[in-house]
Amino acid sequence: MAAVTLLETSALCKRFGGLQAVREVNFSLAQGEIRAIIGPNGAGKTTLVGIISGRIKPSSGTITFKGEDITRLKSCQRVMRGIVYTFQVTSVYATLTCYENVALAAQRRLMTGAKGFLTLGEAAIAERVESALDAVGLAASMERPAGELPYGYQRLLEIAMGLALEPELLIMDEPTQGLAEEEIAEFCALTRKIAGRATVLLIEHNMPVVLQLAHKITVMDRGTVIAEGTPAEIEADAEVQRAYLGT
């Protein structure tokens, strides 16, 4: 796949005091792929995507997105460039309705210029909200407070919020954690659908999900990338077996 490079990190490091959470990571993503990052707990996966999304400042190194150096941009600026992060622990606005939750994401794309701050066509927002909720199958719950939804649905709502931001790169941190079997199957179908429009970066522990979804897998251990390749290559890799798969 001689695809266009969407995102590239170069010699990315993050130290938390004495702990080197991410060390010298050179990581690149091709436009349109589904990439999974796997690795044992504490491997630095969440820190790495945190740095990419702008939630965490790197100690050193650079990040390039679509040819632009975004290392110094704030997370909110990165969102506007198309890098969208969905949380590991669901953090939807529990007291607001599903509609309001997604509307917050949807209106962000529309709020440009001074006028956008005071009035926006609610119809334009509603249309985007409906299509995002439709995509994840939550259209029927539009008026329910998000906090009343079952856990699996809250995860889906989180993804709908991500979609409403019209991402070019959608980062999902452990999206299937806590989901039931059939919900996981639905999630996989949804992710494939999303991948038609956006590049998807997953942190995932569930190996069957990773193996069936990802085009490529990056394996991390102790802050570094120890292997990268297609699912078949990774399954065959001896070092990965030792570090992660444990078999």
Next chain:
Amino acid sequence: MRRHGAAKIIVLHLGVIGLLFLAQFFLPAYHQSNAIRIMVLATYAVGYNVLMGYTGLLSLGHAMFFAAGLYGAGLTIYYLDFTPLQGVGFGILSACALSFVFGLLALRARGIAFLIVTMMFAQALFLTTLYFNEITLGDQGFVLSEKLRTMTIGGAVVKFSDPVVKYNFALMVFSACLLLTLVLARSPVGRVLVAIRENEARTRMLGYDTERYKLLSLVISGTISGVSGAAYALLFAYIGSTFATIQYSIFPLLWVLLGGVGTTLGPLVGTALMFYLIDISSDYTSSYLLVVGAVLLVLVLWFPKGILGTLRERWLSWLP
């Protein structure tokens, strides 16, 4: 939340303003003058509510914005021969500028630390009014004479000491600020402010520069508080350090808590209720604060979200 009841909401707010307008023809003089004070102070609470109710930032220093409006208007009318409206304009600008500068500094602090910074700044401003007592006359204060409160607008002489002018000016000020917050609450910005109140970190990851929104909220809140202070100076003619004390920072907090945090009409309900609570109970006993305290306890027990907040939760979910 936003998707229904637009007509109902507009009717309700215009209805309240209409009732307040009509009330001046029925209310006896005593209650009319109370209503003037309530409307001006409710404007202060409306301003406070923008920051606390909609954005979730607790301040114990809003007296500084109220005082900025009060002194900005009072001093310029008293010393610089500003006309009443010029003075009010200057008062509003002072509060706006103060809240902007204050926001740049104080919003670096979060939570309790922010609360303490608001208190300290307000205390500093209070002490400043005492320090310059040759100009401000400190806690003794000064009075705007009837002459200073008179101006001609389009050939007509307007006396801001006249009860009818006072009532309608107060009503105008209150209505403008109320409608402003209604528009704000239902605007895209209002939606973001509520999101910041509910979960700031999440809101940042939706692409919003939350620091800017908090600053905006603080400036709107401080400016409306300044509008109230400036109107207070003009209508009640007395300008003194008392209005910069911590007591005047706590009042709007109580009014908003009582009326309903994060409801547009809560500040009016809370201010009116508290005003009459003190007014009526002080007729019967000199320890009226005890009565006020008891009523507050009852309200906290049975209406923990304030009167309108509880109504909204139980029955009227469409209330903005």
